Amino acid sequence: QEPIIRVRDLRRDFTVGRRGAGRQVLRAVNDVSFDVMSGETLGVVGESGSGKSTIGRMLVGLLPSSGGSIELFGETITGRGGAQALARVRHRLQFVFQDPHASMNPRMRVADVIAEPIDVRGGWSRKDRADRVAELLEIVGLSGDFADRFPHEFSGGQRQRIVIARALALDPSIVVCDEAVAALDVSMQAQVINLLMDLQDKLGLSYLFIAHDLAVVRAVSTRIAVLYAGEIVELAERRALYEDPKHPYTQALLAAIPRPQAGVRKPPIRGEVPSLLNRPAGCCLCARCPHAFDRCRVEAPRLREISPGRKVACHLHEGS
Ligand code: ATP
């Protein structure tokens, strides 16, 4: 089976600071490689600033890459000819972002919000368009009389359903969800997650599911990529990752999962994420890692397969 998304050595640099001597290059995504298979959910988890959204935005063509390649449905959308390739496959890939406020025009009626991708593509009769909107409202569990009202009349959970309906308008194969439930309270999160999983079953969707919350990622994912400082440090089946995390960073993340009622979210490990401006020569986690040894300080570990379906970037696992 061919992956529907194939990402290889993907990079993204941002130039920051003032012109001249203050100019610096920040590498937000560093040589990231992964596949998404048909029907699966690949969870992408990492702390704030780890590069999750930057990857998501490159996948949907909102941000150019600085290196590496992205293949969607066998079409290479990066490099020469990438724009035309993206135009051919773009409708098969949709996205749902965190903030339903920011992603909906408050002056548009719900029907027009949902039909946006249809209108952009063109070629639909008024009747087909209206029927499709009614069908989409039903699919996401909203009643038909939402169509003529405005998004701000609804709760956060309902608005996120509207955004999901819009994402499904052109019958995509994969939906990139970036913090799709982060703005919702816990019970609403559970409802929207259940909806997404039902839709996956019914429509055969794949998801790339980006979230900082390990509990959310655990609920939805088939496989999970753990991101640290713009690099994948571990990639594994959901169960293997949660039951037997191999990378010290994954271990720390799991140990730091907050209890439902605990207020403050602590950073998973003491110390700070290294500056993305001056990446250390060795492992990015080195300064925070309880297991670091000499080699970690001088040589960056590569992401290697240590057992079938499981990849880890850590010198501790080099020989295994
Ligand atoms: P969060 O969990 O907070 O959403 P994230 O994992 O999505 O974080 P990104 O938004 O991808 O992180 O950002 C990764 C890094 O790239 C950060 O250091 C961020 O400051 C930087 N970055 C992102 N966009 C830009 C930009 N347009 N210009 C400069 N730096 C940027």
Ligand code: MG
């Ligand atoms: Mg983000």
